[in-house]
Amino acid sequence: MRVLLIEDRARLRELLGEAVREAGWRVDAVETAEEGRAALAVVDYDLLLLDLGLPDEDGLDLLRELRAGGMAIPVLVLTARGAVDERIAGLDAGADDYLVKPFNNGELLARARALLRRAPSSAMPILEYGRLCFDPATARASCGQEEIPLSPRERAVLELLLRNAGRALAKRKLEEAFSEFGEEKGANAIELAVSRLRRKLESLDTGCDLVTVRGVGYLLRETGS
Known part of the structure; x- marks a missing residue:
């Protein structure tokens, strides 16, 4: 399984990448929305981990764009925006789940596994x-x-x-x-x-x-x- 992580903070990007690899998944970690678009254009990912506070544009705008373009892979939003209306905005923009920073890596991986279980069975067959x-x-x-x-x-x-x-x-x-x-x-x-x-x-x-x-x-x- 291959995961795309879009996160602008270098240390957090490194730590999350290590956690995902230890779970047995491959991960490509990028910093900006534009780099995320480029990665999604050439690789078929199974899961997207998306920070909203990106340096070049708002992650919600990127998510809306991807969903409007037909991207169907599960998306787990990672953000410091924890207010109820902000979580609603993320889900309405196309997120499948929403995790507020700071969070435990174990919970992140558990939520990722849950999203993959809910994905069409044909996408991730045993x-x-x-x-x-x-x-x-x-x-x-x-x-x-x-x-x-x-x-x-x-x-x-x-x-x-x-x-x-x-x-x-x-x-x-x-x-x-x-x-x-x-x-x-x-x-x-x-x-x-x-x-x-x-x-x-x-x-x-x-x-x-x-x-x-x-x-x-x-x-x-x-x-x-």
């Missing part, structure tokens, strides 16, 4: 292959009834492999998935994440093998196929 199961909304991986503890990078690799199960996944696709705005992940980081994920899967009865396809990338296939 991914299954062999005995592996991955829920993109919660970033929870499991084998049968056993949860698989994974790092954020391992979860990103597994999600992409499951979305392409039975087909070779080009290493380039993993490089794109590992890339967030301002932070490029190299081949070594990908190979390390794949290696660690492979070891964890091999210790379980997943019914799947994670194999390297020389010169192409990686393949998740059913055991014995």
Whole structure:
């Protein structure tokens, strides 16, 4: 799952980005409404975290514009504007939920998960292959009834492999998935994440093998196929 965070305060942007990554989601964090528009034009996001006090324009105006243009992804507004009429204005502008600063990161993530659960089921289907199961909304991986503890990078690799199960996944696709705005992940980081994920899967009865396809990338296939 990929999240766009539009927040002008650098330290808060950094802290929220860390919290979202620790939850197992990828995040692109930008400072202005214009940067947010540019990101939304090129990436299909699953959730938007939107501050209203942006340096170049009011976040509510951006939200109204996005909704008028047909953008349907869930939007969680983050703001210091806590008066009742201000919360009403945010919801009427198209927000799906409204969180007043200061807030607890645990509550932020819980509200984000709730929004994703309410999204159309076709948008965030549970991914299954062999005995592996991955829920993109919660970033929870499991084998049968056993949860698989994974790092954020391992979860990103597994999600992409499951979305392409039975087909070779080009290493380039993993490089794109590992890339967030301002932070490029190299081949070594990908190979390390794949290696660690492979070891964890091999210790379980997943019914799947994670194999390297020389010169192409990686393949998740059913055991014995």
